[in-house]
Amino acid sequence: MATGAQERVGRRTQEQRSAQTRRKLLDATVACLVDYGYAGTTTSKVAGRAGVTRGAQLHHFGSRQDLVSAAVQHLAAMRTAEAVAQLGAVRDSGDPVGALLELIWDLHDGPLFVASVELWVAARTDPVLREEVAAFERTVDGAVAGAAAGLFAPDVEREVLNFVYTAMDALRGILISGFIDPGSGRPRRRWDRACAVLRKAIDPAALVYRSAPAGD
Known part of the structure; x- marks a missing residue:
């Protein structure tokens, strides 16, 4: 027994x-x-x-719906974890604006973003999926932008938050348009061009890091 x-x-x-x-x-x-x-x-x-x-x-x-619903949450968790894991590189960089922009590129340049786009497109005509994907995007975007902004002093946190959201919007458009010409390298070239413009939207001298918690 x-x-x-x-x-x-x-x-x-x-x-x-x-x-x-x-x-x-x-x-x-x-x-x-x-x-x-x-x-x-x-x-x-x-x-x-x-x-x-x-x-x-x-x-x-x-059912397929149960599977996709769970996959939406799974994808959100993976994308959020990936972002948080890379935030240390921003704090360690001597170029915080450049590091933020490179982090945003890294988070979108891969299969997780492609899978997300597939869900976005399908959600346009599927009300149930749309509600789930909308919640998933709020979670992921909020976590990424909020964690990035949280690295900096409170008086510039809102500025950083707006900068990250704007940069993500720009990059997503670039990458989606790049689906029609895979392997061309065009999205990266267009992103580098966009970064030159985005850099002018924020003053790097104003980006003071938040003090690390005691014990870190």
Whole structure:
């Protein structure tokens, strides 16, 4: 007969396996959005990409809508974590404006942004998805811009916040237009040109870093 400790270990192991399967399915959903677009992201493709059975997929997500909804939240968490992880590079830079602009580029130049765009386009004609994606974008954008602005002294925080939002808006337009000419390098050239203009919108001499909390 299993002891209480053995039962707890077995339950934890089962929960870990379940969480691992769920993570595989969500990662596979994001990958399918990038490779096949929203319309081509089917539950069977996701299960195959994740290397799990259809039964396992249905156990975790009973419908495509359930799967996509969870993937939206998963994508938001990944994009936010990626941004926070890179913020230290801004504080360590001798060129805070340039570091902010490069951080914004890095956060958008990759598959997570492509998957996000697929969701944006699909949400235009899907009211349920639109509500979820709108909440996801508020979370991600607020976290990225807020964390970046929070690096600086309170009297310039609003200025930095507006700068980051404006830069993200500009870059997203550049990258989306670049989808029609992949591999050309044009988006980066256009971004560098935009950065020259964006730099004039903020005074780097006014960007004083917020004091680090005691113990850091």
